[in-house]
Amino acid sequence: MPLPIEIALEEARAAAARGEVPVGAVVTDAAGRVLARAGNEVEARHDPSAHAEVLALRAAAAVRGDKFLTDCTLTVTLEPCPMCAQAIGFFRIRRLAFGAYDPKGGGVEHGARIYAATSCHHAPEVIGGLREAECGAVLRAFFAARR
């Protein structure tokens, strides 16, 4: 069975093939079962909020019929932006695992540092740098090809 980060990488590559910024995400439950997986759909939906993380969270909650994913892990190829970081908190995700760090757009270890803000009610356990080189390479290849 592929690891969650491998599934997220598959979603990132599929997003790139659709002309989307290649970020992929997957929500797994406490037993490691995949509840939902998604890649970016910003272009296809004309929706800048359609980041992989938000789509995967929303789909996982729909599968469960429960707005809280308290026992779940979100695995994503890139450090989440502030919007996604806050959404991850709102869905009460237990653990966030991400691949590449994003000094420019990230909101977990950089920028707004959402989980460190006083207004943050739920912060997941955070693990960064999973398959960091591979996750970053997918993004760099995408942007290099567009220049």
Place this chain on the structure above:
Amino acid sequence: MPLPIEIALEEARAAAARGEVPVGAVVTDAAGRVLARAGNEVEARHDPSAHAEVLALRAAAAVRGDKFLTDCTLTVTLEPCPMCAQAIGFFRIRRLAFGAYDPKGGGVEHGARIYAATSCHHAPEVIGGLREAECGAVLRAFFAARR
């Protein structure tokens, strides 16, 4: 014709009647035309990301068939949370007008202060305190009735 903040207040009251935290939002274009309006649908959708702002932004972009709302104003009854503040930036909203300030959950004038973060690429013009007392009263009445 009602003002945008009056439309947002209507949406907030309609949300309260559905058992949702009463926040309402409306997107208007440069001519003041209403592109989309929404209230919170967190409970109905089992989706903690279904805040009024995100729903209104997504609907407005769908109406336009364009992911950027560069000429538009988002008017909302409560200071946006960090998730919504970042989404407002991603949709490139020109002006954000909000009603009540939210010292606990807000991400514009409080907490993560999204538009002040180094990772913020687009910050709207911000006007806070529109019909502040009325917007706050709708929220207080909702929570008082649930205690």
